[in-house]
Amino acid sequence: MSVVIKIKDVVKKYDDNTVISDLSLDIKEGEFFTLLGPSGCGKTTLLRMIAGFNSIEGGDIYFNDKRINDIDPAKRNIGMVFQNYAIFPNLTVRNNVAFGLKNRKLPKDQIIAETDKFMKLMHIDEYADRMPEQLSGGQQQRVALARALVIKPDVLLMDEPLSNLDAKLRVEMRSVIKEIQNSVGITTVYVTHDQEEAMAVSDRIAVMRDGNIQQIGTPKILYQRPTNLFVSTFIGRTNLVKATLTAETGGICKLHFGQNHTVELNNVLPQYQKDGEVKVSIRPEEFIINTDTKDGIPATINDSVFLGLNTHYFVTTDDGNKVEIIQESQIDSIMPKNSRIMLTVKKEKINVFTVDTETSILAGVENDMITQKEANHG
Numbered sequence: 486m487s488v489v490i491k492i493k494d495v496v497k498k499y500d501d502n503t504v505i506s507d508l509s510l511d512i513k514e515g516e517f518f519t520l521l522g523p524s525g526c527g528k529t530t531l532l533r534m535i536a537g538f539n540s541i542e543g544g545d546i547y548f549n550d551k552r553i554n555d556i557d558p559a560k561r562n563i564g565m566v567f568q569n570y571a572i573f574p575n576l577t578v579r580n581n582v583a584f585g586l587k588n589r590k591l592p593k594d595q596i597i598a599e600t601d602k603f604m605k606l607m608h609i610d611e612y613a614d615r616m617p618e619q620l621s622g623g624q625q626q627r628v629a630l631a632r633a634l635v636i637k638p639d640v641l642l643m644d645e646p647l648s649n650l651d652a653k654l655r656v657e658m659r660s661v662i663k664e665i666q667n668s669v670g671i672t673t674v675y676v677t678h679d680q681e682e683a684m685a686v687s688d689r690i691a692v693m694r695d696g697n698i699q700q701i702g703t704p705k706i707l708y709q710r711p712t713n714l715f716v717s718t719f720i721g722r723t724n725l726v727k728a729t730l731t732a733e734t735g736g737i738c739k740l741h742f743g744q745n746h747t748v749e750l751n752n753v754l755p756q757y758q759k760d761g762e763v764k765v766s767i768r769p770e771e772f773i774i775n776t777d778t779k780d781g782i783p784a785t786i787n788d789s790v791f792l793g794l795n796t797h798y799f800v801t802t803d804d805g806n807k808v809e810i811i812q813e814s815q816i817d818s819i820m821p822k823n824s825r826i827m828l829t830v831k832k833e834k835i836n837v838f839t840v841d842t843e844t845s846i847l848a849g850v851e852n853d854m855i856t857q858k859e860a861n862h863g
Contacts, residue, residue, distance in 0.1 A: 487515045487672040488548040488639045490535065496543030497530055497696075504530055505696040507544070510854065512674060513688075517666050519675045521683040522693035522719070528676045529644055531693075535674060536642050537561055548639055561640075564633030564671075568645040570625045572617050572632065578604070579613040581628050585636040603631040606665065623654045630662065634669060641666070641673040647682065659685050680720050684708070689853065692716050701853035710836065710850045714843035717766040717836055724772075724808040726765045730837070730846075732758045740765065740837065743804045746782045748832040750847075757839070757846035764843065766836040769811035773829045774798070774820070781827030784808075789819050802828065 490512040497505040505527045512518045520528035533539040535546060537558030546553050553561055572581045583600040591599075604610040607627040617625055626646060633641060646662070647655045663686045666673050677683050683690050684704040691701045692715075700712040704720075711717040718725070729741040730753070738753045740763070775781055784802040796819055798810040810828070820826070837846050 487670060489514045490518075490640065490672060490674070491547040492531075492535075492544070493547070494544035495531075495534060495541055495546060497527070497534060497539060498542045503696070505534075508696070508698060509544075510691060510698060510701060512672060515670045515672055517663065517673045517675065517686060517688045519677060519683045519687040519690045520693060521677060521680060521690050523678055526693040527696040528678075528693050530696075532642055532644055532674060532676050535640070536563055536565060562636075562638050564636060564638035564641045566626075566629050566633050566641070566643045566646045568648050570617075570622075570629045570649075572625055572628050574617050577614050577616060578609055578620070578628050581617070582609075582631045582635055584632060589636065599635050603635040606634075606668075607631040607661075621654075622650050623658055626650065626658060627661070630665065634665070634671070638671065641671045643673065643675045645676055645678070647677075648679075655679075655682065656685075662686060684720070691854070692719060694719075698854050702851055706851050709834070710845070710847065711766070712845055712850050712852050714764060714766065714838045717838070721768060722809065723766045723768050724806070726767060726802075726806050726808070728763055728765045728837075729761070730757075730763045731760050740832075742782050742830075743802075745803075746780065746829065748830060750832065750837070752848045753837070753846055754848055762840050763846065764838045764840055766838065767808070767830055768834070769797070769809045771831045771834045772808065772810040773831065774810060774812060775827045775829060776820075776824070778827055781829045784826050784828050786820055786822055786824045786826060788822060791819060800826070800828070 492508060492510050494507045494509055495505060496507060520531060522528050530539060534541055541554050579600060582604055583596050586596045586599055604613060607630055609624060609627045609631060612620060612624060647658050650658060659682055675686065687704060689701060689703055690707055692699045692707065694715055700707060700716045707716060707720045711720060717723055731739045733739060738750045738758055739747050740750055741747050782802050784800045786798055786800055788799045790797040791814060794814060795811050796814045800808050800810055838844060839846060
């Protein structure tokens with residue numbers, strides 16, 4: 486049975502050092518929820534608080550309506566998958582998968598049936614009698630996942646489960662994990678620092694920084710309308726460019742890139758419709774390269790990298806900004822070094838932030854964290 490996880494105002498301290506302060510969020514039943522952020526941001530600490538491996542110095546954690554703060558980890562009915570697999574080296578694949586069922590003293594025929602079921606689900610049944618040392622990293626991780634799921638936990642917790650695998654295997658395993666999670670329908674909390682991995686597997690993502698949640702939303706929301714500059718730069722690649730905003734009549738604003746290029750914006754929030762400097766996040770695919778127009782930001786191509794589907798151009802604008810541009814590869818040619826170009830932007834996709842607080846000034850930003858705080862304290 487999957488559960489709703491409710492985290493209300495939790496605090497984690499190590500001596501006098503507070504690493505998580507008054508953090509609140511709700512994780513939906515059956516949801517694949519990811520805690521994403523740089524090393525040291527508190528994501529693994531929070532996961533271990535949910536698991537019961539870390540103490541809680543303030544606030545509460547609930548599985549449905551059951552407060553679990555003081556419940557022993559072994560009695561929380563969680564499945565856990567670690568970065569280092571943590572499977573038993575002296576047990577066969579079958580005995581590793583069956584370990585939790587034997588601990589629960591289930592009937593022998595039920596243990597065999599459930600173990601077989603989950604080995605087949607994870608495509609490791611052909612390795613049932615092998616020892617872990619005879620398996621590849623990906624196969625060992627499948628064993629760890631089968632062992633975590635076979636006990637039918639209420640919650641599956643995964644801490645950087647793919648970081649020890651090579652790049653190709655990581656991509657393969659994240660597809661496996663998402664497929665299995667969908668089929669089993671278990672509430673899953675996943676920790677990673679890899680933003681592409683998070684976007685590939687998650688229903689929703691919480692971006693963390695210094696023990697605080699910056700934004701919660703779907704991968705699409707976080708990528709297209711980040712709430713602040715940190716989220717914009719952490720989720721996907723982006724170019725940061727300074728610009729000037731001027732407020733016009735009728736709720737229209739103009740964004741000026743140097744002296745040469747101006748775009749009109751009609752989605753600036755009313756409180757930010759005033760003249761001043763701003764920071765603009767322009768993702769590599771949001772630039773348009775022009776060679777036959779005088780309108781745009783003048784620039785010079787420094788280098789290019791052909792990657793099949795796309796070509797990456799590394800460019801310096803005349804006012805000194807170094808930017809990366811991704812364009813769909815053309816069949817005829819790649820623009821050579823030192824080519825003079827004009828850049829325009831896809832204005833409906835760019836993001837604009839204040840200089841001081843680095844907060845988005847555009848309409849359309851969604852942040853589930855706000856709704857949850859209101860619900861928790863309302």
